[in-house]
Amino acid sequence: MDSRPPRPILFGMSLPPGFLDELRTRTSIAQVVGRKVLWDARKSNQGKGDLWAPCPFHQEKTASFHVDDRKGYYYCFGCQAKGDAVKFVQETENVGFMEAVEILAREAGMPMPVRDPADKVRxxxxxxxxxxxxxxxxxxxxxxxxxxxxxxxxxxxxxxxxxxxxxxxxxxxxxxxxxxxxxxxxxxxxxxxxxxxxxxxxxxxxxxxxxxxxxxxxxxxxxxxxxxxxxxxxxxxxxxxxxxxxxxxxxxxxDKGHTLFNLDRAREAAGKGQPLVVAEGYMDVIALSEAGFGAAVAPLGTAVTEHQLRLLWRIHPEPVIALDGDKAGIGAARRVMDLALPLLEAGQALRFAILPPGQDPDEVIRAGGAGAMRKILDEARPMVQILWDRATEGRVFDSPERRAALERDLTAAIGRIPDQTLRHHYAEELKRLRWELFRPARTGGGARKGGWPRAPHLRPVASTKSSELVQAIPRFEEELREAVILAALITHPELIAQFAGELETLVCAAPDHAALQQALLSLPPQDDRDAMLAAVERRIGPEPLEKLFSLSHVRIAPPVHAPGDTEKAALCISHEFNRLIRLRGAERDIEEGMRDLEGFADEGVTWRLSQAARARHGAGLSQDEDEADFELAPNGAHVDRDERDAFAELLDRIDYGKGRTSRRNAPES
CATH class of the missing domain: 3.90.980.10 (DNA primase, catalytic core, N-terminal domain)
Known part of the structure; x- marks a missing residue:
């Protein structure tokens, strides 16, 4: 016996007013079409909902089938097929109009209406x-x-x-x-x-x-x-x-909770690439639009609702909430954040532009013109920063209990995010912010906050600037390891998702490496090496790639010269990330020691510098270990030795007022 509930009796050829509009609002045509086609990464811009693929309705090799996700329509420039999500399901599933509507409604979680003889009257x-x-x-x-x-x-x-x-x-x-x-x-x-x-x-x-x-x-x-x-x-x-x-x-x-002021015009402007700005009132929206920010909307006398949030994300993947910088405006921004957390998905976010206290967008524009408003929008902060500010504002974390309470509150907040990957990235960013907050910081008074005091015996030091000393430390090994990581990920693009967290927090020492890093993070997922190379080249040009793969230590790195072994590539990438973390951790100790030497020095500081230098040198593998485990370039060890010798020479050049310091006087380790 069939235990399924009976199917509703559907309308013959009509639906209640607004039903199809609601269905189209809830349905992404890109997702519907994406089940039947493979998007062309070269022509598509997923962030703007501008997608291209070979047409599913006629045989072709080129991508002439266009989908506009924001407007909800498709069109083929080859066979002239066109329509919306309902029409696409009809054509590809060989079903009638009402059955296609039922399919989409079921996927969108919308109950189908039953037959109503009064529908035409309504x-x-x-x-x-x-x-x-x-x-x-x-x-x-x-x-x-x-x-x-x-x-x-x-x-x-x-x-x-x-x-x-x-x-x-x-x-x-x-x-x-x-x-x-x-x-x-x-x-x-x-x-x-x-x-x-x-x-x-x-x-x-x-x-x-x-x-x-x-x-x-x-x-x-x-x-x-x-x-x-x-x-x-x-x-x-x-x-x-x-x-x-x-x-x-x-x-x-x-229904004021289901629409937005200026919705129709803002949708068109956002489709042309303008940022979607959510302001507080009519005059704010009009002022923004007249100043060139055409994709501006406002809720209608109430706080932003869940339905309005979903409507905003259908128009733009990252709306900017622009509210007054006073207490009420900040409170409203935080309420929007709380509403959004359980709804977040990858590629679906909010940013917050906090205006000067007592000013709304209209007043900002009248006082400083469109440029002043654009600067505020460009500096809009991600939602994770608003979450952090609320958790830490006005609080002192001078005990383990208070720090534990902060971690508990943040964990509870991000626990509301349903997407596991997104929740992981929120956790990583909040972890970084906690580290910065709790990290003992140097003060001009000569002591660490919560750390050790400066040594009591201080002597003037010559005028050599610590920044000059730090800048003189060679960065060859860091760039070498960055290059291997980036080349390995380009060669094995299927590993990018696995190392996305480490890649996002990587601070590249070379500008070309930073450009490659951003390209890998922003491009859609790829499993094919050639497709990834082509996508990166389109994004930043061929020169950074040519320079990267021309490096000898990159060419002989196992993930590049033996690209068939994904497991070994993952091991190599993990190894290089770990070494970079150790190198830069030791380097921070060196830089802090250098700041101590700015004007004063003591033997304890000198000894700490020498220990940090040893730690930094030890962070790199020996030549034999590199060659045995990962076949890295032999000159990797030479770079380590050069760094050590250069840093030792810098220490020897420091003048302590009574002649050169002698490291023989440093305390024994």
């Missing part, structure tokens, strides 16, 4: 409601140009909005008076029931005719993703009004 009613809203919008727009709208026009001009800008945004005005709009709409023969249902008027409880919702307010039309007016937002002209801003009530057309 669809017709929605169309008539939209017509009422358009008539009201034209009336409000006309009222702004009358004598009654003079004060409102003056206010808008004072906010920097020219008549042309007012027209672009179709800003209107509701004059004082209780039935101005009601009389206009009923005088045009519109159904009173529809006027009330559209949220434009309310019935009177005193037996009078209904009264207008908006009175003596500047009105901003709120449109859905298809550009249709579904509501209004009103700004009071009377400073004593109980509500400075007032939105339309919830209606059959409008």
């Amino acid at each position: 669809a017709d009613r929605q169309t008539r409601l939209l017509e009422v809203m358009e008539v009201a919008q034209r009336h409000y727009r006309m009222q702004l140009q009358t004598g009654a709208g003079a004060e409102a026009r003056a206010y808008l001009a004072g906010r920097g909005l020219s008549p042309e800008a007012q027209a672009r945004w179709e800003i209107g005005f509701a004059p004082p008076g209780w039935q101005g709009l009601w009389e206009h709409l009923t005088g045009r023969g519109l159904d009173p029931d529809l006027i009330l249902a559209a949220g434009l008027a309310r019935p009177s409880d005193k037996g009078r005719q209904p009264y207008d919702v908006f009175r003596n307010r500047i009105l901003f039309p709120i449109r859905d993703g298809r550009g249709r007016v579904i509501a209004f937002g009103g700004r009071a002209m009377d400073p004593n009004d109980n509500a400075k801003y007032l939105n339309s009530p919830q209606t059959e057309l409008f």
